[in-house]
């Protein structure tokens with residue numbers, strides 16, 4: 324065993340045996356924002372075998388305050404978050420197989436992406452994707468770790484299929500951040516994301532080293548600004564509920580064949596548009612065509628078109644993120660006009 328993991332091996336909860344098991348395991352991270360950057364960093368340093376980083380977005384200046392894997396150079400290079408994260412993480416630990424996947428996780432690609440991973444870590448910012456992860460993981464018996472934060476408040480919970488309640492079982496228990504509170508209105512301080520992601524990474528280490536008895540139970544909630552921490556006991560939620568997912572085995576998010584073509588992105592003044600058949604685009608050809616209508620730049624991963632007050636970012640699978648509007652019809656109009664259906 325290399326010197327690299329010497330301190331971790333000394334730790335009673337891991338040891339040589341735990342480290343060997345860890346080095347055979349695959350983790351999937353969905354969403355590489357504030358939570359994802361920290362948990363990816365910690366897991367890659369711990370020496371897991373493989374990490375898949377899934378993220379649909381690119382890096383913006385307002386991310387740098389809390390998304391610890393990114394820097395100003397990444398923004399200049401217009402890198403998607405997953406790609407920038409992969410490059411940074413690979414420098415940290417060249418022994419780990421790290422895969423950057425720039426997609427919107429949806430029912431059509433989740434099976435290929437998550438496969439039979441050993442753990443899935445939630446770094447998303449929306450319940451639609453979390454319910455999809457919940458459906459897939461409950462159906463396939465894969466543990467996953469919910470995480471969320473806003474302002475100075477953070478939440479996390481382990482979902483171990485058939486052993487603990489799933490996200491749908493406890494949904495009523497999850498304190499709403501308030502209907503109007505989003506990253507837009509409430510903001511966020513970096514330490515809360517760092518703390519919740521550190522807990523997620525610790526729980527992942529326990530799962531991956533098969534220390535199931537050490538797992539945190541229930542829903543953990545903390546407010547770092549108000550210095551309040553509590554653990555909500557949800558253990559009996561599964562017995563009490565007639566959960567659509569883990570009791571009725573109705574995986575409604577997984578079985579949807581139609582999912583929204585246009586999605587408003589949390590706190591971004593932006594809309595994501597999915598290409599109807601996700602066909603591969605030649606970004607260079609597209610750049611040649613759009614050069615006449617506005618300011619265009621592109622790299623191997625994405626193309627950026629600035630036109631009036633809007634910015635269209637197009638990925639090679641045809642997916643686009645249109646900033647400068649929260650109106651789906653405006654975004655769809657711009658997409659149809661410039662990218663085409």
Ligand SMILES: [Zn+2]
Pocket residue numbers: 488489490491492493561566567568569570
């Ligand atoms: Zn359930």
